[in-house]
Structure formats: C-alpha cells, structure tokens
Amino acid sequence: MGALPGTSVDHPTPKTAGIGLRLQDLAVSYGDKAILQDLSLDIPAGRTTCLLGPSGIGKSTLLQRVAGLVDGPGQVMSSDGLPLTGRIALMGQGDGLLPWLTALDNVLLGARVRRERPDRDRAQAMLVRVGLPDVSGALPATLSGGMRQRVALARTLMEDRPLVLMDEPFSAVDALTRLKLQDLAAEMLSGRTVLMVTHDPWEAIRISHAITVMTGDPATIQRTLNPDGDTPRTIDTDAARDLWRELMHALGQVS
Amino acid sequence: MNRLVTGVCTAAVLLGIWQAYVSISGIEPFLLPGPFAVAVTLVERFDLILRHLGVTALEIVLGLLIGTVLGVTSAIVIHTIPAARRIGLPLLVISQAIPVFALAPLLVLWLGYGLWSKVAMAVLIIFFPVTTAFLDGLRRTDPGMLDLASIMAATQKPLRRTLALLIHVRIPAALPALASGLRVATGVAPIGAVVGEWVGSSAGLGYLMLHANGRMQIDLLFAALFVLALFSVLLWLTVDALLRRALPWQPDSFAR
Numbered sequence: 022m023g024a025l026p027g028t029s030v031d032h033p034t035p036k037t038a039g040i041g042l043r044l045q046d047l048a049v050s051y052g053d054k055a056i057l058q059d060l061s062l063d064i065p066a067g068r069t070t071c072l073l074g075p076s077g078i079g080k081s082t083l084l085q086r087v088a089g090l091v092d093g094p095g096q097v098m099s100s101d102g103l104p105l106t107g108r109i110a111l112m113g114q115g116d117g118l119l120p121w122l123t124a125l126d127n128v129l130l131g132a133r134v135r136r137e138r139p140d141r142d143r144a145q146a147m148l149v150r151v152g153l154p155d156v157s158g159a160l161p162a163t164l165s166g167g168m169r170q171r172v173a174l175a176r177t178l179m180e181d182r183p184l185v186l187m188d189e190p191f192s193a194v195d196a197l198t199r200l201k202l203q204d205l206a207a208e209m210l211s212g213r214t215v216l217m218v219t220h221d222p223w224e225a226i227r228i229s230h231a232i233t234v235m236t237g238d239p240a241t242i243q244r245t246l247n248p249d250g251d252t253p254r255t256i257d258t259d260a261a262r263d264l265w266r267e268l269m270h271a272l273g274q275v276s
Numbered sequence: 277m278n279r280l281v282t283g284v285c286t287a288a289v290l291l292g293i294w295q296a297y298v299s300i301s302g303i304e305p306f307l308l309p310g311p312f313a314v315a316v317t318l319v320e321r322f323d324l325i326l327r328h329l330g331v332t333a334l335e336i337v338l339g340l341l342i343g344t345v346l347g348v349t350s351a352i353v354i355h356t357i358p359a360a361r362r363i364g365l366p367l368l369v370i371s372q373a374i375p376v377f378a379l380a381p382l383l384v385l386w387l388g389y390g391l392w393s394k395v396a397m398a399v400l401i402i403f404f405p406v407t408t409a410f411l412d413g414l415r416r417t418d419p420g421m422l423d424l425a426s427i428m429a430a431t432q433k434p435l436r437r438t439l440a441l442l443i444h445v446r447i448p449a450a451l452p453a454l455a456s457g458l459r460v461a462t463g464v465a466p467i468g469a470v471v472g473e474w475v476g477s478s479a480g481l482g483y484l485m486l487h488a489n490g491r492m493q494i495d496l497l498f499a500a501l502f503v504l505a506l507f508s509v510l511l512w513l514t515v516d517a518l519l520r521r522a523l524p525w526q527p528d529s530f531a532r
Binding site for chain 1: 420427429430431432436445448451526527
C-alpha cells in the first residue's frame, strides 16, 4: 500500500498489513424477526469485498454484527486470532459528520473521543489527500454532498485501521461524483481489508476484488464472485457487462 | 425596518381603540384608566417601578440560571443511569401534575418573604420544560453518529466510552432541543416570580401590582404590568439571540 504521510505516528493499536475475516454461522434477529441466518463467509486480507443485495435485506445489519454493534449467535474471527476491537474503521450510510464540528475537527473526532492529543497537521494532510485543502474551518452544512463524503473518507483514513467497514458510503451523491469518490476510495484504501455494503451492482464491479451476493429472508450468502483484474475497474468492457449479468442473475434467483 | 413599522402601527391601533373606549364610555379611571393616563403614571413613578423591577428581574434571572443547571443535570442523570431513569421519569411527570401555584404559600412558609421563595417558584416552573426538552434531545441522537463514535472509542473502558459518547455526540446533538426548552423557560419564568410575589412579599413588580390594585391605583398597576411585559419580552429576545449565536450550525428558517 502507498505509505500515508504520518502513518508512523504512535497509535494505540499495532498496525498490520491487513487482516482477513472469517464469519461463521452468524445470525441476527430483532425480536422475533430473523434478519440473518447461518451466514458464513471468508473475507480475504488486504482486499475489497462488496456485499451486494437488495435494499432492506440485512446488509447493514451484517456490517453492524461484524463491527460488534449488534449481538447474535455465531463468530467473527480474524485471521491473526486477535480481537477486532480497535482495529475497525467505520464509514456509515451518509457522511455521518457532526454538524457542530468543522471539517478538520470531524477528521479529528477519533482522537477526541479517545482523549488523545489531536494531530492537526496529520488531519489537514488527510484533507489534502482527499482533495480538500481549503475546507478545514468549514462547517459540514456549508459543504456539498460530495465534499462531505470526502471529509468522511479523510476521517476514515485518519483512523488508520486495517479493517474498514463501509455502508453504502456513496449512495447519496450524484453519479459523476460517485465515480470520482469510488476511484478515490479504491486508491486510498488499497492494501486494507475493506468490507463494503452496496445495492448497486456497478459500484461492486468497479471497486471490489470479491463480490458476495446476499439474498433471502432471513438473508444468507447466495454466492461469491471473484472477478479478475485491478480496481477501480472500467465498466464499459464486455467482461464488466458479463459480470453485471451474472450478478443480476444471482440477485434475481430467489425473487 | 418593515417589521418595526408593522409593530408600531399594530400597537398604535390597539392603544387607540383602548383610549377611544375610555374616552367615549366615560368609564371611571379607577376601573380602567386610558393608555395616556398610564403613560403619565409610568413617567411620574418610574423610580418606584424601576426599583421593584430590579427585585423581580433578579428573581427571574436567578430562577432561570438555577432551574437550567438543575434541569440539565437531571436530564443527563436520568438519561445515563438506568436506576435514575426508573425513579426519575415518573417523578418528573408527577412533579408537573402538581400545580406549582398551589405550592407557592408553602414555599413562602419555608423560604420566607424574601428573594428565595420567588426564585424557587421560578425554578419549579421552568424545571419541567428544560428537563423534558433536553432529555428528548439526548434520546434522539442519530444512531449513525453513535455507531461511528462507538467504533472509534471501542478500545476505551465502558464507563469512559459512555462518557465520551455523551460529551462528544449526545450532548452537542441535544443542544438545539435544550435551546427550545430554554426558550419556553424564559417565557414562563416571570410567571413564577410574580406568582411568588403575590403570595407573600414586600418588593417586586408582583407586589407593586397587588399593592396598587388594593389602593385602586389601576394606572400604577397597568404601568407596572407594562414594564414587566416589556422586560419579559426583552429577556426572551436576548436569550433567543444568544441561543441562535451559540448554535450557528443549526438550520433555522421560516415557511416561505
């Protein structure tokens, strides 16, 4: 992975090159309603895996289960056998920026909640890297949707975790901005283990090394595809269109 | 500017109707004095009214400060500690079911004729709106923000994590709700102070009005009432402006 400026600053958790995950027999239910059942999946280290499925199927719930934000039967294991606590960065649906903090202070949120000394220079460097050199003092409300997503990406990079969970992070921006952000995210997060939820097959095709299709109610893994080539992928190729057809077929099999 | 013109015109029309009614009907001045007579009294007795306003203003401001501190503290405690929630929430509702006005004589009995029984009345009357508004705000934090901050604070001890989420996410996110509660509180705090003065006091605008009423000095009563209303409106506008300035990130617009 490309060395980030300042990644050598001391950090509470030792950084590894990327950790693989093994999800085993995961299940989550809210009350009597089972959302996920018998869900097992291997997530390769240092790669981007997309969870693809229709809206409302439980993709976000799976992400929350992996993050430890919801409980349930089954196990989430890391490839090095160490606990995941403190090794996850989350990029949620929407930008999740705190509206009362400036862009720079939002990037520094992790340090704030952990009562660490905020490294303002490194935060500013992160903003520069996502293409926003001049917004550090701006409140989120004064930024465009695409800029807010970039700040959110800078905040995710600032956390510098080997495992990054993303929940439809670019679903709220226009198509062109989305393409740019996908490229940016693919570049910035390369080398980390990324698990990203999306309902957009083209997004999955563009940026993932592995695409896992979720279907059913309660949801389970339908199949996993491992397309060839580097990411971000160009999508106006025959291979990409074949992949799209295959994904749509997999998504449609149960409905 | 336009708003000022509208306001002055509205006031002029209402005062005109009042004066016309008094002049035409020939009603006795000790029943209803005209606005002109009230204005004359206001100027003549201004020192007296101002002295009593000072007392009432102090009661209101102290009541607001103490009531806000108590309300904010209660909301945080009720929100954070499960045991406090089980006990505190019902108590909060019951406290509102008891009319504060019925407690006024008791407060005078316990705290005396002076300042503190009135401050206590103001505190009691604003405690509920401040506490419930802030508590509602604390409960309504965006789950996405909480998830994010929880993951960021995952390595912290549970207590410290709860505190970090409270300080960095829940409380700031609830400030607009608290501001709504404070606006209501600022509007009703003068009622508490004046009711307290009616029940038993030797100073304050409430005392002055009761005193004037008993001596058929209705013009003085109206003059004191006018000053009280003016003070309350100015206090509200000041608090509103301060809250707006303190929360510049909060969207703020009227219907177009």
